[in-house]
Amino acid sequence: MAHYYKTIIAMMLMATTASAQENLQRGAIASQVKKSFTTVKELPITSVKNQYRSGTCWAYATLGYFESEILRQTGKTYDLCEMFVVNNDYMDNATHYVRMHGYSQISEGGSCDDVLEVIRQHGICPENAMPAPGSLTGDSLANFKVFFPELERTVSSIVTKNAKAPKAHWQDSVQAVINRYIGSCPEQFVYQGKTYTPKTFAESLGLNLDDYVSLTSFTHHPFNQWFVIEAPYKWRLKPSYNIPIEQLMDVLDKAIDAGYTVAWGGDVTGDFTRTGLAMLPEGVKPTQQLRQEQWDDWRFTYDHVMLIYGKATDEQGNPYYMVKNSWGQSGDFKGIWYMSRDYIALNTTYIFLNRHALNLNISTK
Structure with a gap:
């Protein structure tokens, strides 16, 4: 029996090591990629800050989001x-x-x-x-x-x-x-x-704090209902509204097109580089099923919050989002990340935005 358990543990360690090595290898390959982008839509934001050695991305990103909301509504710049x-x-x-x-x-x-x-x-x-x-x-x-x-x-x-x-x-x-x-x-x-x-x-500041909502997309709860995302950093137990991922991505696109920035919470392990790029490996397609599988087996988690403020395309015309990070002027784009639409679709835990950016059907619900 002891030998059996030792064998199982060894197999688990081998699997974990292989997965970690695969992520490191993918990250190393992605970090070597050099890309250029054409801006499609860019909304005003405040300056990039640096959370440094603190786990406070949520504070920096969300205050940056509210700063951009004030900027959108009043034209005034604040440093909160x-x-x-x-x-x-x-x-x-x-x-x-x-x-x-x-x-x-x-x-x-x-x-x-x-x-x-x-x-x-x-x-x-x-x-x-x-x-x-x-x-x-x-x-x-x-x-x-x-x-x-x-x-x-x-x-x-x-x-x-x-x-x-x-x-x-x-x-x-x-x-x-x-x-x-x-x-x-x-x-x-x-x-x-x-x-x-x-x-x-x-x-x-002129913010109506009742205007802000969180949207998510998982199948372990019914769509078109509210539920509390089961994630360690969501200790306040505030609910998010659950919709299919295609609909959530449509909400994101239309919000930016209408002039609204969006706060983003999701996963930045694996294919999120330190150089300013986030894109999925070739051949990986984001689906509702894959999102759920990765959430349930912990390949996809909730570990970072940033601010989405624009759209861009790469040399091949592939869609990306312009994202303000809180790691100072790091990366090839001085604190800005370009995250592919597929990456966002697969790795989003929730988006947080002004309800006036939603279409009437979702906003009413």
Whole structure:
């Protein structure tokens, strides 16, 4: 029996290693590809930022999305504060963990819903109203290498085994760790000569927070219904509306054509290069069935959030999306990625957008 289990484990390790080697090989091949693009549609966005050594793509991408929404509606450019969102969201995450008696995840990751709910509940502030990312720990950008493990230890110690209640005053200890590494959120601040609180500043931006929805496409739930995507970083349990992938891609195309940017959450493993390209291997076709198979066997996961703001074509006329990343000026296109339409169709977990960008039938539902 012991020999049997050893054989099974060895086979599993061989399969895992082979899969990893295949992904590395595909990534190496893709990273050597050099392509040029012709812009078809490009919408205004704010500057590319750098999340650096922090798992906060969700905060950078979604605030970048809201910045582009403000730019679309008012023509005004804002630099909203990611660390304000992170501070409040990690405290909300800790509160959720305690309310779940420890049966929840403490994670750097998040989703577009986190940013929306932080702004709704706590407000927002401009970038310069808080310490610059990394400045409190002697770094030039956000670096959570020491911060998050300490936060994780602090939060996980609140709910002890066989405890009948969480540790007293646990909120103070959690908030102290967060504030020490990324700074305290301001109660009020001055912006362009006017004094605001985070909530009054959020109100001044002109965003209707009820306008934003999440769409997804999976077959383990019925289409044309809402469901909560079962992903570790979706701890707020906010539902997404489920539609066939062809319809979701049509929504994406029409939104961009109508002048709306779209926040994108999905998978960037395997065929997503560090050079600024994301495209599927030759012969791979995105289908509803393949999406579901890869989701169920973990080949496809939810691990990144970015901002889609335009369309382009390559030398052969193949369609791509222009995508703003949060890795600074990296890659061949200085922080911008070109992601093929097929790649997006296969690797999208959800899209997050203004409901006014939807056609009437979906918008009503």
